[in-house]
Amino acid sequence: MDTNAIKKLLRDVKAGRISEDEALSHLKGLPFEDLGFAHVDHHRILRRGFPEVILCEGKTVEQIVAISQRIVAEGNPLLATRATAQQAEAIQKVIPEAEYNPTARTVVARTRGRRKRGRVTQKGTILVISAGTSDIPVAEEAAVTAEAMDNSVERVYDVGVAGIHRLLAHREKLEAAHVIIVVAGMEGALPSVVAGLVGVPVIAVPSSVGYGASFRGLAALLSMLNSCSPNVCVVNIDNGFGAGYLASVMNRL
Amino acid sequence: MDTNAIKKLLRDVKAGRISEDEALSHLKGLPFEDLGFAHVDHHRILRRGFPEVILCEGKTVEQIVAISQRIVAEGNPLLATRATAQQAEAIQKVIPEAEYNPTARTVVARTRGRRKRGRVTQKGTILVISAGTSDIPVAEEAAVTAEAMDNSVERVYDVGVAGIHRLLAHREKLEAAHVIIVVAGMEGALPSVVAGLVGVPVIAVPSSVGYGASFRGLAALLSMLNSCSPNVCVVNIDNGFGAGYLASVMNRL
Amino acid sequence: MDTNAIKKLLRDVKAGRISEDEALSHLKGLPFEDLGFAHVDHHRILRRGFPEVILCEGKTVEQIVAISQRIVAEGNPLLATRATAQQAEAIQKVIPEAEYNPTARTVVARTRGRRKRGRVTQKGTILVISAGTSDIPVAEEAAVTAEAMDNSVERVYDVGVAGIHRLLAHREKLEAAHVIIVVAGMEGALPSVVAGLVGVPVIAVPSSVGYGASFRGLAALLSMLNSCSPNVCVVNIDNGFGAGYLASVMNRL
Amino acid sequence: MDTNAIKKLLRDVKAGRISEDEALSHLKGLPFEDLGFAHVDHHRILRRGFPEVILCEGKTVEQIVAISQRIVAEGNPLLATRATAQQAEAIQKVIPEAEYNPTARTVVARTRGRRKRGRVTQKGTILVISAGTSDIPVAEEAAVTAEAMDNSVERVYDVGVAGIHRLLAHREKLEAAHVIIVVAGMEGALPSVVAGLVGVPVIAVPSSVGYGASFRGLAALLSMLNSCSPNVCVVNIDNGFGAGYLASVMNRL
């Protein structure tokens, strides 16, 4: 509903091309659809560059299926996160081309156009690093999200600071990346170390991997927020999706 | 046990109409019933305008049924919250007119009088808003509670701040409401935004929807307590019942 | 920017009464003033019933004085909270009729109209209760705010639960009140007890009075959020202003 | 190992009644039994007035049964807390007179002497109060513990502050009690109110009853620690056993 659209509308009213009530309706008409339990935001792809994404946790299967159908019906690509196998199957029943990744817990259905022209259209590479093997599900959520948004993604897993040489051995990948996502639980030290080696943005994702005083990711979260490397920013604990999305937004810059 | 009752009692003693011991007994006689495991507070409807409500969590089925029966036997309306399907069924066995709402997890049995004269007797409208689809169970607990207390209730769901235009499209409902309840998890920002648009009280209900650093609703709770809009007040995390009750109390003013 | 205003504007454009650009400017024209360091929100009184209030903490004296002047210049009443004596003096230099209350730490300047027609125009009484003597500054902030918004205010101070009979002795005031504000630090139990005695909304204000495990008001805050009386709502620790404002909004219902 | 015992030992050494090594062995000999996984402290009844009590949580059935047998074999009364039905049955197989209380989750086996002379030997009465119905399991753990330690116990349940008159109606019991235990979850306000009415010690037990910002009893715990009534002391969340034990120790004074 930008300036030009309003100007055009006013011109149309002035010229009698549309009635006063029609104009009012347009001015108020908003690009969402009210399903009762959800306001599906169809114009989000215009406003933000990618359509609404479904966080499956806390929604019923019926709600997930209904929202998925409306997104696909509008010709938008579908991304559903934190999907259980059962939720994924329910989506696949109505959207057969949807792909389920059980490690990342994602369901992805690309639009026909995207499927045709290939996966990668963004220029830079997004590097996804995990500190440990147990962090891989979160790292994969990030990687799959970035791929669903047409980015080229590299993965380097299990290179935590207890054996820093494992990380240093991947220095070329570090230097080639446009944006780096680092997933780490426990002490969450890896993003600071990585960020100290590069000049690009590092998105730190604390994972809930650990026990005791990790307090389900709080230790890693605080560690990352206090990074002495200023090119680090942080997203929520286990928020692989947010990291992948944000990396894609940065990669578009 | 107000001034006039005491005066009357004293006059009766003076006149010899009742004995000293009877008077003492009246002065101490209190309008509750001791079931051993519960003191059912029958005069609460006089003192507070609505009878005692049963929070089912933490009670045995036997306790819930016994308290329900005593409330209904006194001619009072029944509201039980956080009821499982099994608990609801047990109540319905002894109080067949009781209705179970599985989303809100409430059991409601209206008194005959209320059932006859229709549901709504309060004048203003209570608007219940949810930020997301996953917040609906809490929002419904609020809505059902307000309806059980004879209020007219409007619902607007899934209009969180990530797409603020979805909220703005409901501006007329916002402006028509007497009291507004806003349920939000995650960052809990919606009540502040809503309250900035209206001049009526906004009851903010943090929900435990979210993960990681939402700390089961703590993030939303703190956010709401720090609202920069001064017409916001807050109830406990997931306390839809409290919000609906309080909204009804305000609507009665 | 409601429906009728837009309709009228559209009619004016259609009729050629105003140009397309003027209409655009109106549609975008927003009732605030940009001072660089502050966007003073002059239409807040229309939208919300009371103008913007200045929280002095964290602002420079120059900023406070400039914002105060702009509010008064628009013919709006002035309320500044958390004002030091020095900040109050600086305001009084440019707005001589402003009154400073050192206990409540408020500066109030009423508009001429309000000064003429007397202080109280709202019908119900707001009762402000404090648990202890040390809670009085917060209680006074609430009371002064409610008075600045044209309400009749009663005060009952130092009636905490360690001597419940002191509270019960004020039962008539409790029963006469339209809205009750209860300020309590330490264990924060008083709002629950008060709310159990009445049928009106109780706004609970945790105060930072206490030491050790009071954690600067956290204990009282949690206590109030978990009140077993459903007619209690809570505002931020030490937020007397918010409580007074909210009570006034409720009293207007 | 007090002064007189040492003196006697020294005299025996001097007189040649016992050898140097025997004396050394006595000086080091300690009244416990090492089962490998447990050091059963048989002299605790002498030192502290009641034998070791078994907290079943975190122990295997085999460990619980073995420790129980050793306690009973020494002629000491048995008290096991937080016992599941399965654990209780295992104890009962080897100690048939042991009684299981499923609400309190306790197993009690009194010594023959105690069984003969009747249950109550302490003079004062211990009053156990619960704020709600859901607090009863913790309250019962306290009551059963105090009874196992030969105290007379009174119970008053479900008299929370939302209906303070229910508590006031039991004023005589309050005034007759020697020690009072108050169990409350949610806002935990009841101990302060009770303590304000009496001159005896009040043992406050926060329960984990509640949800959201009760943080599993933390809100009640903090509330009780900040009680403005100085005759309140606090034990751990849900620690009915500790409260009952402590009340008995006080009752013995």
Added chain:
Amino acid sequence: MDTNAIKKLLRDVKAGRISEDEALSHLKGLPFEDLGFAHVDHHRILRRGFPEVILCEGKTVEQIVAISQRIVAEGNPLLATRATAQQAEAIQKVIPEAEYNPTARTVVARTRGRRKRGRVTQKGTILVISAGTSDIPVAEEAAVTAEAMDNSVERVYDVGVAGIHRLLAHREKLEAAHVIIVVAGMEGALPSVVAGLVGVPVIAVPSSVGYGASFRGLAALLSMLNSCSPNVCVVNIDNGFGAGYLASVMNRL
């Protein structure tokens, strides 16, 4: 306002000895005095065994002096805690016999009767133990409070668990005590060790002594709440007054 008083009142009304209104006034007449900023609770000494105590923190000098005067005027003993030297001096100006203890930060003025009959009237001894030298101010607050309430008090300071033999050397005092108060900061382990050695109640007072992860007494508080010795109860951090008061209440049993 007990049963007998009411019965007597009713008899007087019946006999015409007092009028209905006088009776009403008595029934409502409550033994406190409203100073505006404080409700001084004169009958607390009857109800609870000791008059109201003034917590000086958070009160103005004027308020402290006025409340002190009213307490003394009623013939009650005065105890003011957390008093600064300046506050103490102000009290001493109007109550010359008041004594200030700068370590305990207390002001005490005994009634003439108490001064005459000597300090100690309670039979048992209260033992106050501190873990370190820095805990002495809190320990002294406890000791002075207990002495003001007519108890015999013993002190053993600086016997923390890092040199457990220092504590064991005082075993006779431990065994002679009726009630034991243990003040400890840092890890707060001392109360558990002391309680394991005796059969009387141990009141644990966490102090804010420590740094870093002591979190101003939180570590000691949690440690004490989790004591494996069941004869331990806990009061607020640095709450020497509460411990001394409670010990006196127990000593009276």
Added chain:
Amino acid sequence: MDTNAIKKLLRDVKAGRISEDEALSHLKGLPFEDLGFAHVDHHRILRRGFPEVILCEGKTVEQIVAISQRIVAEGNPLLATRATAQQAEAIQKVIPEAEYNPTARTVVARTRGRRKRGRVTQKGTILVISAGTSDIPVAEEAAVTAEAMDNSVERVYDVGVAGIHRLLAHREKLEAAHVIIVVAGMEGALPSVVAGLVGVPVIAVPSSVGYGASFRGLAALLSMLNSCSPNVCVVNIDNGFGAGYLASVMNRL
């Protein structure tokens, strides 16, 4: 110390152009300078694109001056943050061209080259938004940092969610920005709302503005971490510097 440098070094050794020891020294030679109390990292500008920045908090004036001199001596631009007026003066004595910004608390000394070719060399615009007037110091720290790193910066201050129209009025600036920094204290809701309106990265900076349950910025921090807008990332509380630095790194992409 990348692959090519090592290859070249090896070739030089092979060719006898440098001795074995010289090569070793190069391989170990690291581009920092050890001042005893600090290892100044001179090659950071090569590795990361900007030299080491001095956080003045916690350092002595002597340390700050010495590190500043070494940075400038290497021909690198100087940025010192959290500088007091006294620290700034000390720097200016030895580096006269250094500029102190008392609101942002920064000291900046640009290299001659940068001063000549003008301030802005990055193409996109960084927009810095503050929710309130009290957030300006943090916002300015971000803005000054981004400017010191050669970016074009726009500022929009005091547009918090309590009057959302103030933000919406700046929609064109929002849409023109390459990267957006949003500083907010209290409930920290603004970044979510801003991020919902744009398709670029939003760097959320929680500020410690607020009181009570803001817990010095914790409420805002949690709120931002739980943002329902996935293009939001978060830095430490009050970390304006980190936000400005990160925005610049993104702007360079």
Added chain:
Amino acid sequence: MDTNAIKKLLRDVKAGRISEDEALSHLKGLPFEDLGFAHVDHHRILRRGFPEVILCEGKTVEQIVAISQRIVAEGNPLLATRATAQQAEAIQKVIPEAEYNPTARTVVARTRGRRKRGRVTQKGTILVISAGTSDIPVAEEAAVTAEAMDNSVERVYDVGVAGIHRLLAHREKLEAAHVIIVVAGMEGALPSVVAGLVGVPVIAVPSSVGYGASFRGLAALLSMLNSCSPNVCVVNIDNGFGAGYLASVMNRL
């Protein structure tokens, strides 16, 4: 990759014994193996004295088996912790000599050399103490780890501070130990008491044993961090493995 190795490499390059590319490869060649989901760090035994240990929690059975096989294939001893019975069985299928300890939840496979020369090669004894019976699983994890690393281990279990004489009876073992590990939940006081009796390092392991305000080991953790005995250091809650490993590292000194 130490100085001498580099010097040697450079000499070989100079002498033409190896090519430039081979040298580069060696300089970059790192002693780990990339399995995709894990970088197995084979040289850790050289660098740190013991090979990589597998934390089974959070890994799939397939991942655990694959990593185990690679470790054993390199001739290194295997230690896997937090293994479920199912995970242990899967390892035993491919490594039949692996032993599962269900209490400690460890899987150990010693190398042939170690098996031949017997278990103990380190000189000092490591003493593992537990405060209660429920702490044994964590204590056993520590003991098994230390044994797997060729240490002689003594165990003393269930000697908590509630009966300090049980600990004192083991004084000779305390004095004979080279390093002491103390596992304690609840109030976590035992390490301080033990450390006060000895002159060797005490490794404190907080366990999650307890309930309520133990907050899953937080109380014990804080208690141990604040120990007034300076020869105490602390590891993560329930981290028996870390304690055993660290004790072995110290024992090697």
Added chain:
Amino acid sequence: MDTNAIKKLLRDVKAGRISEDEALSHLKGLPFEDLGFAHVDHHRILRRGFPEVILCEGKTVEQIVAISQRIVAEGNPLLATRATAQQAEAIQKVIPEAEYNPTARTVVARTRGRRKRGRVTQKGTILVISAGTSDIPVAEEAAVTAEAMDNSVERVYDVGVAGIHRLLAHREKLEAAHVIIVVAGMEGALPSVVAGLVGVPVIAVPSSVGYGASFRGLAALLSMLNSCSPNVCVVNIDNGFGAGYLASVMNRL
């Protein structure tokens, strides 16, 4: 008070060499001195290898001086930590050879014997590393403590993970150290990285350096407790003294 001493005492009693009462007195006679406010533990040097150390915080100047004098009078070395300049001066007045280190805030007075034979008698070297310049005071407290206990100490300061090459350049010192102390604030990542490079114990000291979500060292503390390197143990925030003491204890092994 070991076995042999008791045996000898018993023999003396038997032989009539000492009386029964003398023996009793010896058995109870404990090697401490009771100053009223402190129990100075003179035999701690025998039991633990180093005499009692004075933590000056929270003690009065008079107490510090008196304890210092008693320690020195017993011929023991003096170490006082967290000493202000004023406290140090007071000690120096009575113990002129005492040295004050204002950075470490320590006062040290070595015994004549120690002064003669030179400072270092322990064989291994203790390496003290700090992440930043602001961590130096804590690092120095550790270094001075270790030196006062006759250890050789190396220092490497300001080598945090944001420029990991600065640390790697000191690899030889890392490999030569017997025990390593690492002090770090903010994200506290350095100990994990250091520990990954060596095979000796690493004592991690979280410092309170940082702001915002460092929560005065909590972030660093949690980070260190969750270290993925198992040769890391942790002491309290800012506890340089404990780290130095513990390192010395380990170095003695």
